Amino acid sequence: xxxxxxxxxxxxxxxxxxxxxxxxxxxxxxxxxxxxxxxxxxxxxxxxxxxxxxxxxxxxxxxxxxxxxxxxxxxxxxxxxxxxxxxxxxxxxxxxxxxxxxxxxxxxxxxxxxxxxxxxxxxxxxxxxxxxxxxxxxxxxxxxxxxxxxxxxxxxxxxxxxxxxxxxxxxxxxxxxxxxxxxxxxxxxxxxxxxxxxxxxxxxxxxxxxxxxxxxxxxxxxxxxxxxxxxxxxxxxxxxxxxxxxxxxxxxxxxxxxxxxxxxxxxxxxxxxxxxxxxxxxxxxxxxxxxxxxxxxxxxxxxxxxxxxxxxxxxxxxxxxxxxxxxxxxxxxxxxxxxxxxxxxxxxxxxxxxxxxxxxxxxxxxxxxxxxxxxxxxxxxxxxxxxxxxxxxxxxxxxxxxxxxxxxxxxxxxxx
Numbered sequence: 001x002x003x004x005x006x007x008x009x010x011x012x013x014x015x016x017x018x019x020x021x022x023x024x025x026x027x028x029x030x031x032x033x034x035x036x037x038x039x040x041x042x043x044x045x046x047x048x049x050x051x052x053x054x055x056x057x058x059x060x061x062x063x064x065x066x067x068x069x070x071x072x073x074x075x076x077x078x079x080x081x082x083x084x085x086x087x088x089x090x091x092x093x094x095x096x097x098x099x100x101x102x103x104x105x106x107x108x109x110x111x112x113x114x115x116x117x118x119x120x121x122x123x124x125x126x127x128x129x130x131x132x133x134x135x136x137x138x139x140x141x142x143x144x145x146x147x148x149x150x151x152x153x154x155x156x157x158x159x160x161x162x163x164x165x166x167x168x169x170x171x172x173x174x175x176x177x178x179x180x181x182x183x184x185x186x187x188x189x190x191x192x193x194x195x196x197x198x199x200x201x202x203x204x205x206x207x208x209x210x211x212x213x214x215x216x217x218x219x220x221x222x223x224x225x226x227x228x229x230x231x232x233x234x235x236x237x238x239x240x241x242x243x244x245x246x247x248x249x250x251x252x253x254x255x256x257x258x259x260x261x262x263x264x265x266x267x268x269x270x271x272x273x274x275x276x277x278x279x280x281x282x283x284x285x286x287x288x289x290x291x292x293x294x295x296x297x298x299x300x301x302x303x304x305x306x307x308x309x310x311x312x313x314x315x316x317x318x319x320x321x322x323x324x325x326x327x328x329x330x331x332x333x334x335x336x337x338x339x340x341x342x343x344x345x346x347x348x349x350x351x352x353x354x355x356x357x358x359x360x361x362x363x364x365x366x367x368x369x370x371x372x373x374x375x376x377x378x379x380x381x382x383x384x385x386x387x388x389x390x391x392x393x394x395x396x397x398x399x400x401x402x403x404x405x406x407x408x409x410x411x412x413x414x415x416x
Contacts, residue, residue: 015138016134016138016195016197017138017139018139018143018146018147018150019150019154020195020197021131021134021135021138021139021147021150021151022147022150022151022153022154022155023154023191023195024131024188024191024192024195025131025151025152025154025155026151026154026155026157026158027184027187027188027191028124028127028155028184028188029154029155029158029159029162030158030162030181030184030187030188031098031181031184031185031188032120032124032158032162033155033158033159033161033162033163033166033269034158034162034163034165034166034169034177034180034181034184035120035162035166035177035178035181036162036163036166036244036265037163037164037166037167037244037248037261037262037265038166038167038170038177038262039105039113039116039117039120040060040244040245040248040249041167041170041248041252041258041261042105042113042170043060043063043110043113043114043117044056044057044060044248044249044252046108046109046110046113047059047060047110054253055249055252057246057249057253057368057372057377058369058372058373060245060249060365061365061366061368061369061372062365062369063114063117063365064117064245064361064364064365065361065362065365065366065369067114067117067118067121067361068121068358068359068360068361068362068363068364068365068366069358069362070118070121070122071118071121071122071124071125071357071358071361072355072358072359072361072362074122074125074126074358075125075126075128075129075354075355075357075358076352076355078090078125078126078129078130078354079129082130082133087130087133087134088192088193088197090126090130091126091127091130091131091192091197092189092192092193093126094122094123094124094126094127094130095123095127095185095186095188095189095192096189097119097120097122097123097126098119098120098123098181098182098185098188099182099185099186100119101116101117101119101120101123102116102178102179102181102182102185103116104116104119105178106175106178121357121358121361124357125354125357125358128354128357129354132353132354134197135147136338136341146279148279148331148334148335148338149275149276149278149279149331152272152275152330152331153272153273153275153276155272156269156270156272156273156275158184159266159269159272160266160267160269160270160272160273161266162266162269163262163263163265163266163269164259164262164263164265164266165266166180166262167258167259167262167263168259168262217352220349220352223340225336225337225339225340225398226337226340226341226349226352228336228337228394228395228397228398229333229334229335229336229337229338229340229353230337230352230353230355230356231391231394232291232295232329232333232334232336232337232391232394232395233333233334233337233353233356234356234359234360234363235295235360235387235388235390235391236326236329236330236333237356237357237360237361237364238360238363238364238384238387239298239302239323239325239326239329239384239387239388240326240360241360241361241364241365242302242364242368242380242381242384243264243265243268243319243323243326244265245364245365246368246377246380246381247261247264247265247316247319248260248261248262249261249377250309250312250315250316250377250378251312251316253376253377254312254315255312256312256313256316260316264316264319264320264323267320268320268323268324268326268327269327271324271327272327272330274327275327275330275331278327278328278331278332279331279332282328282331282332282335287332287335287336287398288395288396288398290328290332291329291332291333291336291395291398292392292395292396292398293328294325294326294328294329294332294333295325295329295388295389295391295392295395296388296389296392297322297324297325297328298322298323298325298326298329298385298388299385299386299388299389299392300322300385301318301319301321301322301325301385302319302322302381302382302384302385302388303381303382303385303386303389304318304322304385305318305319305322305378305381305385306378306379306380306381306382306385307382309376309377309378309381315378315381319381322385325388334353336398337349337353338353341353364384367380367383368380368383371383
C-alpha cells in the first residue's frame with residue numbers, strides 16, 4: 001500500500017501531553033510578554049493632551065472597559081464557533097488575529113492602538129478557550145495541577161524577560177516590540193500544526209442541535225465550586241490588570257519614568273520559575289489554605305501601596321511584594337474550577353472559565369474609571385486590595401481537602 005511509504009511520525013501523531021501544551025503556552029507568552037508593558041504605555045501616550053503634556057488615564061480606562069465588553073462576548077461565542085468550524089482552524093484564526101493586532105499597532109494613533117489591543121484580546125481569549133479544551137481532552141484530572149505549573153514554567157522566561165525587553169526595544173526602534181511579537185505569533189502557529197493536535201477527542205457525533213452559546217451558563221451558576229473558582233480567577237486577573245496597566249501609569253505620573261513598571265513586572269514574572277515549588281507548597285498546605293493565604297497577602301500589600309503613594313518608590317516596592325501573591329494564585333487559584341468540570345462540558349466550561357479575563361478586563365478599568373473621578377491612580381491599588389480581601393473570605397469556605405489525594409486511594413492527605 002502507498003501508506004507504507006509515509007513516515008511513521010506522519011501516520012501516527014504522538015498523543016499530546018503536558019509538555020505539548022506547555023510549549024504552546026510558552027510561545028504565546030512570548031507574544032504577550034513582549035507587549036504587556038508596551039501597550040498600556042503606547043495607549044497612554046496616544047491620549048496625551050498637547051496643552052498639558054499628560055496622558056488621560058481616565059480615557060485609557062474607558063477604552064479598556066469597551067475592549068473588555070467586546071472580548072467577553074467573543075469568548076462566549078468561541079464554543080459555538082468550534083461546533084461549526086474545526087477547533088484547529090479556530091486556534092489558527094487566533095494566531096492570525098495576533099498578527100493583525102501587530103499591524104494595527106504599527107499604524108499608531110489612538111484609534112489604531114485601541115483596535116490593536118482589542119484584536120490582541122480577541123486572539124488571547126480564542127487561544128485560551130481552545131487550549132483549555134485541548135488540555136481537558138488529553139490531560140487526566142489528577143495531572144491538571146502539574147499541567148498548569150509546567151505551562152507556567154515554560155512561559156516563565158518570556159514573562160520574566162518580555163516586559164523589560166519590550167520597553168527597551170521601543171526605545172531602540174519604536175516598531176521593534178511589535179515585529180518581535182509577530183515573529184512569536186508565526187512560531188506559535190507553526191508549532192501548533194507540527195504538534196498536530198487536530199480537533200481534540202471526537203468520540204461520537206453530537207446528538208441534537210448545537211447549544212446556544214449562553215445556554216450552559218445555567219449549569220455553571222448551579223455549581224458553587226465553579227462560581228468560586230471563576231471568581232478567584234477574575235480577582236487574580238484584576239490584580240494583574242492593576243499591576244500591568246496602572247502601575248506603569250503611576251510611575252510615569254510620579255516621575256519614576258516609563259521603565260520602572262516594566263522592570264517590576266519582569267522581576268515578578270521571574271517568580272514563575274518557582275511554580276513547581278509553589279505547586280508542592282499548595283499541595284502541602286491544601287488548595288484552600290494556599291489560595292486563602294495568597295489573597296490575604298495580596299490584599300495587605302496592595303492596600304499599603306495605595307496608602308503610602310506619596311512615597312512613589314515605597315509604593316512600587318510594596319505592590320511588587322504583593323504581586324508575589326498573584327503568582328501563587330496563578331498556580332493554585334484555577335484548580336477549584338478545573339477540578340469541578342464535568343467531562344461532558346469541557347469546551348463549554350473552558351469558555352466560561354476563559355471569560356474571567358474579559359470580566360476582569362471590564363471590572364478593572366470600570367472600577368478604575370470611577371475611582372479616578374475621586375482619587376489618584378493609587379486609589380486603584382486600594383480597590384484591588386479590597387477585592388482580594390473579599391476573595392480571601394470566600395476561599396476560606398472551600399472544602400479543606402480540595403486538591404489533595406483522596407483517602408480512598410490509600411494515600412496520605414496533605415495538611416493533616
